[in-house]
Amino acid sequence: xxxxxxxxxxxxxxxxxxxxxxxxxxxxxxxxxxxxxxxxxxxxxxxxxxxxxxxxxxxxxxxxxxxxxxxxxxxxxxxxxxxxxxxxxxxxxxxxxx
Numbered sequence: 001x002x003x004x005x006x007x008x009x010x011x012x013x014x015x016x017x018x019x020x021x022x023x024x025x026x027x028x029x030x031x032x033x034x035x036x037x038x039x040x041x042x043x044x045x046x047x048x049x050x051x052x053x054x055x056x057x058x059x060x061x062x063x064x065x066x067x068x069x070x071x072x073x074x075x076x077x078x079x080x081x082x083x084x085x086x087x088x089x090x091x092x093x094x095x096x097x098x
Contacts, residue, residue: 011083
């Protein structure tokens with residue numbers, strides 16, 4: 001059974017920021033590749049919500065590497081998967097779950 005996926009406002013914001021950065025620094029092909037990988041990651045966790053790694057600091061949050069440097073953070077709540085944010089692994093790691 002597929003879970004329903006919902007995005008928080010923060011997830012939309014951090015996704016848009018990542019897309020803007022990729023567009024500015026690397027061009028349209030990088031943006032398209034990132035979007036394809038995010039789509040594939042979401043399809044994966046829709047079918048297998050437990051697939052992401054449990055975060056040590058907050059056990060209710062899971063992370064999934066969606067591209068070379070970008071992670072999606074999400075929470076499973078009943079039959080829903082809530083995408084919390086996207087995070088570039090090159091940023092300060094203390095900001096991962098904030």
